[in-house]
Amino acid sequence: MVENFVKSLYESIVEENLEIYKSIYETTQFSDKTNENWRQAIGLYGSLSKEQKVILISIIEQTITDTISNVLGIIDGSSTLKGCTFEPKLLLDSVRTDGELQDNFLAYIEDKKNEC
Numbered sequence: 001m002v003e004n005f006v007k008s009l010y011e012s013i014v015e016e017n018l019e020i021y022k023s024i025y026e027t028t029q030f031s032d033k034t035n036e037n038w039r040q041a042i043g044l045y046g047s048l049s050k051e052q053k054v055i056l057i058s059i060i061e062q063t064i065t066d067t068i069s070n071v072l073g074i075i076d077g078s079s080t081l082k083g084c085t086f087e088p089k090l091l092l093d094s095v096r097t098d099g100e101l102q103d104n105f106l107a108y109i110e111d112k113k114n115e116c
Helices: 002-027 036-046 050-076 101-115
Strands: none
């Protein structure tokens, strides 16, 4: 159950969002309404070589992955929030996930890397 959850997280957040970012960077045309941050990011991306674009997308992927891992660690109790006394819990079909989410997510990513 947890394995399916972390796989779905990876596919829905990491893979789908990377495709969205790539599309935005490759196809967005500036207008007067384009946010300045996006304008700068798209301009930077456009100025990069193919190899540098691959590196940038890899950095974005790692950032997304690290963020998900950190949030899962907080939810499953293996990490804490600074200055927060709440104890978040996540139930999957009424089953507690204490200490499982972050480890399973990182294991899934490691397995994906080994497939390549």
